[in-house]
Amino acid sequence: MADPPPILFRAAAICMIPIDDVIRTRRRTLAIIVEDDGRLVVRAPMRLAARLIDEFVSSKQKWIAAKQEQARMKATRASPRRFVSGEQFLFLGESFRLEIKPDQARPLIFNGGFSLSSAALPRARTVFERWYRRQALRVISERVDRLAAEHGFEHHGVRVTAARKQWGSCGPRGNLRFAWRLVMAPPPIIDYVVVHELVHLRYRNHSKRFWGKVKSVLPDFRQREAWLEENDYLLRWE
Numbered sequence: 001m002a003d004p005p006p007i008l009f010r011a012a013a014i015c016m017i018p019i020d021d022v023i024r025t026r027r028r029t030l031a032i033i034v035e036d037d038g039r040l041v042v043r044a045p046m047r048l049a050a051r052l053i054d055e056f057v058s059s060k061q062k063w064i065a066a067k068q069e070q071a072r073m074k075a076t077r078a079s080p081r082r083f084v085s086g087e088q089f090l091f092l093g094e095s096f097r098l099e100i101k102p103d104q105a106r107p108l109i110f111n112g113g114f115s116l117s118s119a120a121l122p123r124a125r126t127v128f129e130r131w132y133r134r135q136a137l138r139v140i141s142e143r144v145d146r147l148a149a150e151h152g153f154e155h156h157g158v159r160v161t162a163a164r165k166q167w168g169s170c171g172p173r174g175n176l177r178f179a180w181r182l183v184m185a186p187p188p189i190i191d192y193v194v195v196h197e198l199v200h201l202r203y204r205n206h207s208k209r210f211w212g213k214v215k216s217v218l219p220d221f222r223q224r225e226a227w228l229e230e231n232d233y234l235l236r237w238e
């Protein structure tokens with residue numbers, strides 16, 4: 001007597017990666033975000049069933065695991081600032097050595113390297129941030145004006161912010177904002193963020209037309225975007 005045919009059934013998808021937070025909004029699509037600390041956040045439509053969210057996340061498990069491992073590696077490689085002689089600090093993509101000077105009158109001097117007054121050590125983080133903010137406003141404003149003039153964009157001012165999640169943003173009135181940490185990146189990476197926000201003056205979303213315009217200005221923008229994604233931890237020191 002022949003064996004009976006096997007009973008076939010479809011098992012429900014099991015999500016092996018825990019979801020740390022589900023944010024429900026009026027959006028129409030699902031989005032997966034792996035935060036800098038490795039937390040998994042899902043943005044979902046208001047009434048979408050939890051089962052469908054789990055199935056979607058389950059289908060992306062390999063990608064999520066890779067992103068979380070990348071986040072862990074970045075956290076391991078990123079070391080807190082100590083502000084000691086010999087420590088390296090980035091500016092425009094180059095690394096410069098810090099020296100602590102006991103007899104220096106000015107808190108911080110940059111001249112082929114950083115010199116920090118020993119008297120300023122208790123507030124070294126603030127001193128550095130102020131310096132970076134000044135340089136960011138100068139450098140980024142110059143690049144915004146040049147690229148806007150070359151490609152026919154009109155903006156209404158540049159501001160430098162302490163944003164941690166966004167490198168740049170475009171306000172509804174045409175004002176552009178950039179994180180001061182961006183000035184630590186190489187100039188081609190700064191230009192990518194600048195062009196990204198300039199194009200948002202014309203296209204407020206990330207449509208095909210938006211990316212097409214970005215590509216017309218920077219044909220290699222994908223490589224620049226990939227560099228920023230891979231190395232952003234270098235620009236986020238605490």
